[in-house]
Amino acid sequence: LQHLLTTNExxxxxxxQILEDAERFSQGLFWKPERQxxxxxxxxxxxxxxxxxxxxxxxxxxxxxxxxxxxTSSVQxxxxxxxxxxxxxxxxxDTVVIRHSQDRYFDELVENINIxxxxxxxxxxxxxxxxxxxxxxxxxxxxxxxxxKIAIIGDISHxxxxxxxxxxxxxxxxxxxxxxxxEWFDYHSLSTSRFKPIDVAISESDxxxxxxxxxxxxxxxxxxxxxxxxxxxxxxxxxxKQMQPHSIIMHPAPVNRNxxxxxxxxxxxxxxxxxxxxxxxxxxxxxxxxxxxxxGGGNQYETAYSE
Ligand code: CP
Numbered sequence: 482l483q484h485l486l487t488t489n490e491x492x493x494x495x496x497x498q499i500l501e502d503a504e505r506f507s508q509g510l511f512w513k514p515e516r517q518x519x520x521x522x523x524x525x526x527x528x529x530x531x532x533x534x535x536x537x538x539x540x541x542x543x544x545x546x547x548x549x550x551x552x553t554s555s556v557q558x559x560x561x562x563x564x565x566x567x568x569x570x571x572x573x574x575d576t577v578v579i580r581h582s583q584d585r586y587f588d589e590l591v592e593n594i595n596i597x598x599x600x601x602x603x604x605x606x607x608x609x610x611x612x613x614x615x616x617x618x619x620x621x622x623x624x625x626x627x628x629x630k631i632a633i634i635g636d637i638s639h640x641x642x643x644x645x646x647x648x649x650x651x652x653x654x655x656x657x658x659x660x661x662x663x664e665w666f667d668y669h670s671l672s673t674s675r676f677k678p679i680d681v682a683i684s685e686s687d688x689x690x691x692x693x694x695x696x697x698x699x700x701x702x703x704x705x706x707x708x709x710x711x712x713x714x715x716x717x718x719x720x721x722k723q724m725q726p727h728s729i730i731m732h733p734a735p736v737n738r739n740x741x742x743x744x745x746x747x748x749x750x751x752x753x754x755x756x757x758x759x760x761x762x763x764x765x766x767x768x769x770x771x772x773x774x775x776x777g778g779g780n781q782y783e784t785a786y787s788e
Contacts, residue, residue, distance in 0.1 A: 483775035485599045485768050486587050487607040488649040495771075496616065496649060502767035503617050503760065506541075512770055513543040514779050518575040520769075521547040523565065524601065525556075525581045530734060530758055531601045531610065535578045538765035542773075547574055563589055570596045576772050597772035599765075605639050611733050612645035614764040616653070618757050619688060622729055627654035632682035634660045635692035635714065635741055638667040642733045643692060658682055661692070661714050664704075679714055684723040690731040691716060691741040707740045716742045721751070729753050 488496070502510070520539050524532050539546050547569070551557075556565060566577055579586065580601035587598055602608045616626075623629055631650055637643045637659055644667075647657050658675045659666060660682035683689055694710065711717065716730065721743070724730075730742065730752045738744040747754060773779060 482595070482597050483772045484587070484591060484597050485609050485772060486591075487600070488609045488612045488645045489607075491609070491649075493652055496613070496653065499613055499764065499767045499771060500617050500620060502770060503613070503763040504621075506763040506766045507760070512766075512779055514773050515777070518544050518773060518776075519547055519573055520544045520576050520578070521549045521569050521574050522578045522601070523549055523551070523562075523569075523580070525551050525562075525579075526602065528580055528601065530761060531580065531608075532578075534758065534761040535599075535601065535610075535765050535769075537762045538769055541762070542766055542769055544575075544769070562586060563593075566590055566594050566596075566598070570594060575776060576769065597775060599768055599772060602641055604641065605644075606641050607645050608641040608733075609645055610761065610765055610768055611642050612649050613768065614757055614761040615642075615646055615690070615731060615733070616649060617760045617764055618731065618753050619650075619655075621756075621760075622753065623687065625654070626650060629655040629688065630658065630686045631655050631688040631690060632658050632660060632677070632686035633690050633692065634679065634682060636665045636694050637661060637692065638665045639695040640692045643667075646690070658686065662705075662710075680720065680723060683716070683720050684725070687725070687728050688731055689716065689724065689728060691736075693733065693735060694737060694740060707737070711740050711743070715740060716746055718743050718745070721746055721749070724751065731757060734758065 522532055522535055536546055569577060576597045578599045578601045582604050584604035584606040586603050587600060590598060600607060600609055633643050633646060650657050658677050660677050660679045666676055732742060732754050734754055736742055736747055738747055
């Protein structure tokens with residue numbers, strides 16, 4: 482079974498294979514499973530991009546999407562995550578996408594669940610498809626990862642995107658540096674020598690990747706207002722001018738406009754934020770293809786979509 486739970490578990494060759502398939506999907510590759518397959522998306526936390534782009538990817542691959550909403554499911558009667566997924570497996574669902582607030586929720590599933598699980602985000606842990614779509618966007622821009630300097634800036638300790646990206650980018654040959662409020666820097670799992678003042682990080686990097694301030698994961702109220710945060714740690718109009726001519730702006734979104742990034746810069750020429758979202762569909766098609774192929778077969782045509 483090919484689950485997709487974290488980027489750490491993917492070998493470099495597997496990352497490149499997914500990126501290659503995603504690129505081909507973006508160019509019109511058509512692939513569908515040999516038999517009718519069914520999928521369900523279990524989102525225990527809010528989502529716009531991940532849920533909608535998984536569903537778009539599933540529909541483009543010809544999968545039937547079985548509706549599942551936590552609020553109207555038997556989760557409300559106390560049914561566990563394990564029993565919920567086992568139930569979907571029993572009725573014939575072939576693969577599930579799960580987002581859950583619990584870090585590594587999947588550890589309790591993988592032993593006895595016999596369908597591939599694609600992680601749509603676990604707590605502060607991992608967000609592998611976000612990382613893969615970020616990698617695709619960077620690769621499309623620069624051709625390779627080797628020698629690139631990438632600044633990850635903001636609410637690092639609460640960010641599953643930061644952890645997934647730091648691991649993958651480093652293994653692919655990029656140099657990753659960090660900036661933002663020191664109180665939100667994760668001293669346990671990241672190298673302190675790579676923590677830089679915001680102006681240094683922005684002026685030195687090929688990619689400046691801002692992270693959302695994740696208020697919902699903070700135990701106590703932040704020590705700055707939105708406008709103080711923007712001035713100290715955000716991409717202001719003035720800071721954007723310090724970026725190198727070729728450098729790009731990324732953000733996993735949703736963006737708190739005028740907090741992490743000045744409103745007018747969210748859609749500026751350097752911004753790849755909406756390109757990232759577009760790439761999310763192709764990367765999720767590639768991730769689903771990988772998982773469904775592990776169940777057996779698929780048909781591939783080098784033609785435009787025939788929906
Ligand atoms: N980037 C991201 O995961 O967005 P959503 O929370 O809207 O899915």
